[in-house]
Amino acid sequence: EPEVTQTPSHQVTQMGQEVILRCVPISNHLYFYWYRQILGQKVEFLVSFYNNEISEKSEIFDDQFSVERPDGSNFTLKIRSTKLEDSAMYFCASSPRQLSNQPQHFGDGTRLSIL
């Protein structure tokens, strides 16, 4: 079964450093998403991306965050100047078609630890 893949599985970074999290969505999917989950808390939406542009973003997704699809397969989340509170699991997800009732399939996440 096709799956969303994410790298790295664990990233440790000093506060203030930039970090890039990578995702390869399922190949025929059109919508891509980033979510995060702080330890012990709920999964929170960050951003969705379609047709090479952001289609929705949450209040969490401020100016320190950006997303990009640099080539035909990768989808990245960049955090420009990391803060301690950015420590979380970051999940990439994708969904197949335009209809909003299509379920989202999640990758196994990147654990980001900010020191």
Added chain:
Amino acid sequence: RKEVEQDPGPFNVPEGATVAFNCTYSNSASQSFFWYRQDCRKEPKLLMSVYSSGNEDGRFTAQLNRASQYISLLIRDSKLSDSATYLCAVNGDTGRRALTFGSGTRLQVQP
């Protein structure tokens, strides 16, 4: 009122039991509803979409009650492997895809 609310549990049930979880949502314009399961420190895995007419997948049955704004998940003949946290997820108005997750209900199936 929280956007998506779930009883955190834990629900401790013996193998073979039937267990049901509810999830309430606040946005009456919500269009799409899903159940995910999440094992400790892992990604949410899609369990099933929830359709207006209700739907079943093996031992799992999902229902939607739009009037009362809740969805439910029924698990029959619980297995040890069903032990996990069950997350409900709701998206917003028509065309919006951002999922709002509940905090999850923890299920522990005991031998």
